[in-house]
Amino acid sequence: MAEAVGLAASVIAIVELSAKVAVLCLQYSTAVGNARADITRLRSRLADLDTTLQGVQHLLDTRNHQALATSRKLVDSLDGCTSELVQLQSRLDPGKGRKVMHRVGLRALKWPFDSKEFSDIVSNLERYKQTISLGLQIDQTTILLDIQQRIEEVSLQPERDLSMARKPCFSLPFERDPDFVDRPDIMTWIKDRYTSPVGRMALVGMGGFGKSQLAIQFAHHARDTSPQTSIFWVHASSKPRFEEAYRSIADNLQLPRRNDPSIDILGLVRDWLQREEAGPWLMVLDNVDDVNLFYPNSSAGRDGAACHPADENPAALGMQRPLAAFLPKRRDGIILITSRSMDVAEKLTGSHKAIYRIAAMDHAQALQLFRNKLEGDMDTNAAPDLLRALDHIPLAITQAAAYINRRAPRISVKAYLDAFRESDKKKGSLLNSDAGDLRRDETVSNSVVTTWQVTLDQIRRERPSAANLLSFMSFFNPQGIPEFALRDYKDDLADNLKVVKDDKDNDEFEDDLDCSFARAFGCLWSTIRIDGNDCFYGPCQNTFQMVNSRPGPPVRCYCHILIQY
Structure with a gap:
């Protein structure tokens, strides 16, 4: 900073001195006829020097003065130029002697330089001008190159990001279920809604009825039929899981600034998916059960806003807003919601027509699912009775098949049914067995009893x-x-x-x-x-x-x- 101040002071001093010398030269040009050629030559050199210094001063007056690395090293040359101009001014300005000579009738002005001395002065000024001009050119070129590089970074980097983001992204954490049993009425409804001009649709039903499995199957179907469509899976059971899913989307799309701690990642993903460049997409919002996550009551929103300063960074402010604010809206974007709560589904879709109530399977579907899940031969006599006892609930059927598979041949279908009918306590024990399933969210239980308990807890809250x-x-x-x-x-x-x-x-x-x-x-x-x-x-x-x-x-x-x- 001190170098920049010293450079600016030297430039100003030289500009002022050159102006004074130029005025004196003008006076000599009218009074001394035999030196007019030298005076014209000197004035020309002073004008060139002034033009060069004006360029330096202009750069110093801008925010780019820190970039004048070469020019800031020319202080010695500027000091030499200043000294040269001071001596030149002193020789050209006779001071009081001029007035005395004018009163006695003598010639007031006489050119004070001989030919050799004048040539040396002009050469020195030319050398100073060239040195300063060269340093200025180097700095100007450096600044221009820096500007060009910044422009290229601004223009080309988005193109690279755009080309990567335009590639379809398939972010589905579950493989296709080889044992999946088609439920034509539901799948036909989803496909019809998907191809119609609708932005959102919802599958609503109790836990264990197959909402997520249907969503997984349709997501794979959408990928097969429309390879250019991006598929995103968002766990929406809590705000941290929602944010985690959005961060994964940002990473998969390689969105710029996604790793910036101050960036609002939820807003970043939403804004990108609302752009035309994002292309068509399908987002599955799974386990959207808590209405307060997406639509908190107004008093809570006001209280929350009062507890946080207005100047918080965007990331912190984003986490305070309801999740509904971060759901993208676009003509080529579809959101498929799975939920236990009709209240949430109604608010997110805005229409009863966009909601399908998921029931238990019919008997034929339940029988096929049980046959697919069971590893051994199926007892065709006991199986229908067991499925009726299980109320044709897909999760209960899967759980019963897993229980029988683990204990076969000691436990048969009929033995399981007999145990199930034995007592209410035995029934609860059998339905509380947690069977593994790679196509279910790892935080969601595979126990029928537990899924019912979650639903009852939700009713208790609401x-x-x-x-x-x-x-x-x-x-x-x-x-x-x-x-x-x-x-x-x-x-x-x-x-x-x-x-x-x-x-x-x-x-x-x-x-x-x-x-x-x-x-x-x-x-x-x-x-x-x-x-x-x-x-x-x-x-x-x-x-x-x-x-x-x-x-x-x-x-x-x-x-x-x-x-x-």
Whole structure:
């Protein structure tokens, strides 16, 4: 910095001195006729020197003065030039003597240099000018090359990133399941929605019904039919897992600045996927069960904003925002959601038409899945009964087959069925066995009981009164619970809390039923009509439910046995 200040001061001094000498030369050119050629020559050299120094001063006035590495080493040359100009000014300016000579009638000005002395002065000034000009040219060339390099980095690097990012990216952590059983109604619906102008669609159902397996199968299908489409898999069960998936996407796409600690990685990936250069893509959001991750309530959002300073870096601010803000929206981009929560699915898709409620398998599909998973010969007599006992739930079937495979030949299909029917305690033990599956998220249990527990915990978080109602039902034999007993329970609870009962209480009761069962698994009170008659729609039919009802007075509820675990 000191060198730059000294250089600037020297330049200013030389510019001022050259201007003064030029004025004196002008005076001599009108008074001394025999030296006009020398004076013109001197003025020309001074003008050249001034032009060169003006260029140096211009660069010093900009932010690039630190780049003048060569020019900053010319202080000695500038000092020599200054000394030369000081002596030249002193010789050309007679001072008071000029006025005295003018009063006595003598010639006021006389050219003070002989021919040789003047030639030396002009040569020195020319040498100083060339030295300064050469240093200036070197620095200007260096600056221009640096600018050119920066321009190339700005223009060419995005092209390299763009060419890499344009390549289709297949980021799916699961292989295709060789034992997969096609469920035509569901797959046809997904394919139709995928090819229609829709941005989002959701598969909603209870844990273990095959939502993720269907999504995996469709992702592989999308890759086979459209190789130019990028496929991304995002675990959305928690914010850290969501961010981890987005970081993986950024790495696979080799997005610029992805390793910058201050960058908002969620916003970076979202913004890229919203660009035309990203090409078509399919994103699977798996296990989107917590509505508060994607749509936190407004009070929590305000409180969170108040706790953090406004000048936090983008990465920190990004993690404070709801995850819904980071879901990309684009014409050629499709998001497939799997969720236990109808509430989350409705908010993310914005339309009931974009949601498919996943039921248990039909009997033929369940039988084929069991046959695919079972290593030995299948007992065709006992297998149908076992599948009905398992309610045709894909995860339960897979779990039962794995249990039998591990213990064969000691345990047969019939022996498993007998043990399953032996007691409720034995049934819970069998369904709580955790079978491995490489096509399931490693953080998600393969136990039917555990997946049910997750669902019940979710109901407890979303509406505690609905969870209390389920807990109350678990004290009864699961078959034939009178509906009036449930309503009396609600009324007794209101009496104990000294709450005035009115129509609003009945509405709340219906809301509890809806939240507990309809939102998560389909209609609570479910009947079908056969030949004009209402018939009981049991849990082993196409739609599996926690609770069913049999029409006709008195209305009775049928609670699934797993509610009691």
